[in-house]
Amino acid sequence: MSVAFGGFLLLILSGMPIFFALGVAALLAVLLLVDVPLTIVAQRVYGGVNSFSLMAIPFFVAAGVIMAEGGIARRFVDLAAALVGWITGSLYLVAIVTGTGLAAISGSGSADTAAVGSILSPEMRKRGYDMDMSAAIIAACGSLAPVIPPSIIMVIVAITSNLSIGAMFLGGVVPGLMIALALGVTCWAYARRRPDGGGDRQPFSLGRLGRAFVAALPGLTLPVIVVGGIVGGVFTATEAACIAVVATIVISLFVYREIGFRDLPRLFLRAISLSAAVMIIVSTASLFSWIIASVGAPQALDAWIRGVTDDPIVFLLLVNVLLLFVGMFMESISAILIILPVLMPIAQGYGIDPLQFGVMATLNLSVGLITPPYGICLYVAAMVSGRSVEQVSTRVWIPLLPMILVLALTAYVPAVALTLPRLVYP
Amino acid sequence: QEITLRAGHTNVTGSIQDMGMQRLRDLLEEKTGGRATIEIFPNGQIGDEAQLVEGVLLGTVDMAMTSNALLSNVVTDLRVLDMPFMFESIDALSEALEGPAKPLMVEAASDAGYQIIGSYSSGIRHMMTSRPIETIDDLANMKIRTMQQPMHVEAFRTYGANPTPMAYSELYGALQSGVVDGAEGATSDYNAQRFYEVADHFSLVGWINMTAHIFMNKAQFDALPEDVQTALLEAGAESAVWQRTYVVEQEQPLLAELREKGVTIVEPDVAPFREASMPLYERFLETDTQRALFEALSQ
Amino acid sequence: MTAKPRLDEDPDRREAAHAGWRRVAFGALAILRRLVDAILVCLLAAMIFLILFQILGRYVFNYSISWSEEAAIFVQIWLVMLGAGLAMRNRNHIGIDLVVARLPGSLQWILKSASFLLAAWFLLVLVVGSFGLIGLGMIIKSTALQLPMAIPYAALPIGMSYLLLEFALATLPELAPGRAKAGAERPAPTMGE
Ligand code: NA
Ligand code: NA
Numbered sequence: 052m053s054v055a056f057g058g059f060l061l062l063i064l065s066g067m068p069i070f071f072a073l074g075v076a077a078l079l080a081v082l083l084l085v086d087v088p089l090t091i092v093a094q095r096v097y098g099g100v101n102s103f104s105l106m107a108i109p110f111f112v113a114a115g116v117i118m119a120e121g122g123i124a125r126r127f128v129d130l131a132a133a134l135v136g137w138i139t140g141s142l143y144l145v146a147i148v149t150g151t152g153l154a155a156i157s158g159s160g161s162a163d164t165a166a167v168g169s170i171l172s173p174e175m176r177k178r179g180y181d182m183d184m185s186a187a188i189i190a191a192c193g194s195l196a197p198v199i200p201p202s203i204i205m206v207i208v209a210i211t212s213n214l215s216i217g218a219m220f221l222g223g224v225v226p227g228l229m230i231a232l233a234l235g236v237t238c239w240a241y242a243r244r245r246p247d248g249g250g251d252r253q254p255f256s257l258g259r260l261g262r263a264f265v266a267a268l269p270g271l272t273l274p275v276i277v278v279g280g281i282v283g284g285v286f287t288a289t290e291a292a293c294i295a296v297v298a299t300i301v302i303s304l305f306v307y308r309e310i311g312f313r314d315l316p317r318l319f320l321r322a323i324s325l326s327a328a329v330m331i332i333v334s335t336a337s338l339f340s341w342i343i344a345s346v347g348a349p350q351a352l353d354a355w356i357r358g359v360t361d362d363p364i365v366f367l368l369l370v371n372v373l374l375l376f377v378g379m380f381m382e383s384i385s386a387i388l389i390i391l392p393v394l395m396p397i398a399q400g401y402g403i404d405p406l407q408f409g410v411m412a413t414l415n416l417s418v419g420l421i422t423p424p425y426g427i428c429l430y431v432a433a434m435v436s437g438r439s440v441e442q443v444s445t446r447v448w449i450p451l452l453p454m455i456l457v458l459a460l461t462a463y464v465p466a467v468a469l470t471l472p473r474l475v476y477p
Numbered sequence: 478q479e480i481t482l483r484a485g486h487t488n489v490t491g492s493i494q495d496m497g498m499q500r501l502r503d504l505l506e507e508k509t510g511g512r513a514t515i516e517i518f519p520n521g522q523i524g525d526e527a528q529l530v531e532g533v534l535l536g537t538v539d540m541a542m543t544s545n546a547l548l549s550n551v552v553t554d555l556r557v558l559d560m561p562f563m564f565e566s567i568d569a570l571s572e573a574l575e576g577p578a579k580p581l582m583v584e585a586a587s588d589a590g591y592q593i594i595g596s597y598s599s600g601i602r603h604m605m606t607s608r609p610i611e612t613i614d615d616l617a618n619m620k621i622r623t624m625q626q627p628m629h630v631e632a633f634r635t636y637g638a639n640p641t642p643m644a645y646s647e648l649y650g651a652l653q654s655g656v657v658d659g660a661e662g663a664t665s666d667y668n669a670q671r672f673y674e675v676a677d678h679f680s681l682v683g684w685i686n687m688t689a690h691i692f693m694n695k696a697q698f699d700a701l702p703e704d705v706q707t708a709l710l711e712a713g714a715e716s717a718v719w720q721r722t723y724v725v726e727q728e729q730p731l732l733a734e735l736r737e738k739g740v741t742i743v744e745p746d747v748a749p750f751r752e753a754s755m756p757l758y759e760r761f762l763e764t765d766t767q768r769a770l771f772e773a774l775s776q
Numbered sequence: 777m778t779a780k781p782r783l784d785e786d787p788d789r790r791e792a793a794h795a796g797w798r799r800v801a802f803g804a805l806a807i808l809r810r811l812v813d814a815i816l817v818c819l820l821a822a823m824i825f826l827i828l829f830q831i832l833g834r835y836v837f838n839y840s841i842s843w844s845e846e847a848a849i850f851v852q853i854w855l856v857m858l859g860a861g862l863a864m865r866n867r868n869h870i871g872i873d874l875v876v877a878r879l880p881g882s883l884q885w886i887l888k889s890a891s892f893l894l895a896a897w898f899l900l901v902l903v904v905g906s907f908g909l910i911g912l913g914m915i916i917k918s919t920a921l922q923l924p925m926a927i928p929y930a931a932l933p934i935g936m937s938y939l940l941l942e943f944a945l946a947t948l949p950e951l952a953p954g955r956a957k958a959g960a961e962r963p964a965p966t967m968g969e
Contacts, residue, residue, distance in 0.1 A: 087537050087538075088535060088537055090535045090536070091532075091537040094528055094535065094537060098524065098528050103644040103646070104644070201650060203646075206650075209671075211489065214671075215674055216671060216674075217649075217653065284651075284654035284656050286656060287643070287647045287650060287651050287654075289647065341522075341523055344518060344522035344523055349522075392489075392490050
């Protein structure tokens with residue numbers, strides 16, 4: 052285990068792309084620790100992308116890329132500016148509102164980050180926002196996706212822990228909205244103290260709002276189609292992602308007419324390049340988690356925790372620190388599949404409600420989506436903002452603080468996660 | 478310990494299947510005086526079913542337990558086991574598996590490079606729907622999620638439904654939002670995955686009686702000391718008998734539990750379903766071995 | 777000791793021959809890249825159409841095809857494996873240069889060379905390992921389409937070989953003698969193209 056994690060850390064610091072670092076570290080561990088043919092490398096790398104749910108990533112990235120160039124994004128920004136442009140730090144707030152809305156459509160943090168980022172970061176740059184702060188906020192908005200339902204991570208948590216998926220979903224609503232609110236307040240406070248760009252505000256005008264609304268109307272049908280389609284039972288989340296691509300193409304090509312058919316291959320290639328860079332990481336992470344599970348790390352963890360404490364408060368603290376640490380380095384779905392089955396029985400032994408524990412773990416690993424060195428939302432946000440991961444990492448603590456505050460509340464105040472699901476599933 | 482076999486499966490820790498595997502391990506240790514044991518990796522920790530089926534041949538895992546459906550992607554003769562209404566009950570399935578069909582199955586598997594250690598039950602599959610299925614006509618135009626198996630899709634088309642193949646991971650959401658009107662599945666899955674929250678009618682059609690095999694790489698098995706081979710096969714058979722009995726014993730209490738949770742249990746007339754399934758046998762049993770196996774299993 | 781250089785060692789001629797080879801090599805590379813791009817665009821389009829047909833089939837034709845999802849996943853696998861090379865060409869792959877950029881040039885050169893060799897080794901293991909998988913994939917058929925699994929598995933050796941090529945093209949010039957310093961200023965990741 053230390054071979055894999057240590058190797059991974061060293062390799063990352065050597066500047067190697069992250070998917071290589073995961074792969075090489077896992078390969079070294081396979082050679083040193085287990086007696087298994089090296090075909091396992093090919094098998095797991097293939098298995099990592101052999102997943103239907105992952106398909107939402109290229110779709111939502113493509114929709115985002117086309118939205119950004121096809122005129123939809125610009126009109127969204129105009130409307131948002133007319134709506135909340137009079138508040139200090141308006142574009143941060145627009146990003147948070149958009150991120151929360153998208154989170155209610157999609158279950159994938161990286162796809163949401165790509166969508167919010169490709170719509171808003173060009174405008175943020177134009178208006179002189181601090182791009183590192185912008186990328187950090189955009190990453191945080193994307194990390195809301197697994198917390199606010201629907202959520203791929205929650206489905207996996209529910210299935211591995213034998214919990215109600217519906218109850219899990221509802222459990223995420225309140226913590227998710229609390230994070231959005233806390234992020235908004237943080238950004239407003241930040242923008243007041245750092246008025247360059249982030250402090251921008253424009254006078255409110257009802258006429259301008261009306262004009263912006265009419266101009267943005269075709270694009271506004273998009274969330275209606277996607278959300279309405281999922282809620283109304285017309286299609287699944289992955290299918291909705293596909294519909295989003297088709298709808299953006301139709302609106303950009305035939306309604307706004309800002310791009311033509313000949314622009315599509317170029318935009319497709321951009322979307323493929325961006326999403327392949329993310330999905331190949333899922334691939335090598337799948338090899339990495341295989342070696343972690345193979346050497347019996349979950350069982351060792353179980354023994355260790357039981358030896359350390361018998362106090363539920365200390366246990367929760369320990370678990371949160373552990374998950375935050377794991378979330379720094381590991382892809383969240385693998386982390387859940389490997390670690391949650393170990394922690395859940397221990398938590399129940401301490402009398403902690405499994406639903407609350409599941410929501411807390413989801414929240415924690417969602418925070419992991421923006422923590423360096425490996426956080427997929429952080430990476431996507433950095434990429435679409437044209438900044439490096441380390442540059443964005445210097446600002447990422449700003450959205451992290453409110454998120455960890457909400458995480459602590461969810462861990463220690465059961466009502467935060469449990470009130471809503473208890474109302475519906477008494 | 479001299480021999481440790483690494484075994485993978487995709488069922489949740491503590492599920493009936495997992496308990497069966499643990500029993501297999503205990504029996505093996507007992508019979509070999511602790512010389513051989515099994516290290517179990519549940520939850521798909523070391524691979525999904527397709528990866529496990531291939532991994533046993535590639536040598537990346539020593540032993541696996543997967544559904545018959547996945548194993549029969551390689552050992553195509555075993556598809557017979559998944560035909561609709563093959564076995565009336567799990568007891569009938571047990572009898573058939575231990576009867577004259579057994580050598581045929583073992584041989585078909587070993588031709589493909591596998592040694593079957595034992596065959597578990599993964600339950601009888603019924604229908605979970607938003608409206609009750611009292612007769613076969615109630616399925617007309619209902620969107621029913623099926624596995625992405627041509628035979629499953631055809632079967633539901635024959636029953637008059639609109640079969641909608643879809644990933645298992647999307648099913649809960651699809652039932653909840655009404656993308657599909659129902660699905661088919663075993664009682665234990667219906668309960669464990671909480672599908673009753675989103676499809677509260679459970680019609681006991683019993684259209685497929687599903688098997689899950691424990692298997693190893695044939696060459697690797699043959700290379701084991703002879704007494705360990707014997708112990709493994711004995712432990713496999715004994716744990717399978719225990720596991721199948723346990724599945725049968727669990728069924729009624731599980732249905733009672735579901736009733737208490739507000740599920741409407743429907744008992745439709747299955748004869749029309751059985752009759753509608755017959756043409757599928759003609760269509761999907763293609764090879765001589767498949768027909769021979771079918772004969773042996775029907776005895 | 778001032779022997780005349782032999783004809784084939786004449787530096788001018790060698791330079792000319794070298795340039796000729798370079799032109800051919802870069803021409804071939806350009807064609808390969810166009811081919812990869814064209815395939816990738818078709819793959820994404822196919823993925824969109826497959827899922828769209830799945831939805832239309834369900835509602836418009838009241839008839840679902842059993843293989844659209846499986847086909848879309850196979851397309852996704854090819855998209856990611858080939859797309860990884862495109863992402864390398866566009867420098868979209870995510871890495872952390874923070875530490876290595878602060879090291880002295882010679883140490884940087886050693887680290888970068890070592891990580892290049894390690895990563896290339898990983899890709900080679902991946903490519904070689906995929907042959908075993910493809911061998912199996914000749915026998916095993918996919919569940920819904922009944923296609924040989926070798927078809928999706930072939931994405932591994934082909935995609936990863938292309939990735940290795942783009943990886944070498946992106947890295948080796950930085951490691952060439954006298955370029956160790958310049959290598960430190962890798963461009964920040966951009967939106968591609
Ligand atoms: Na979400
Ligand atoms: Na992280």
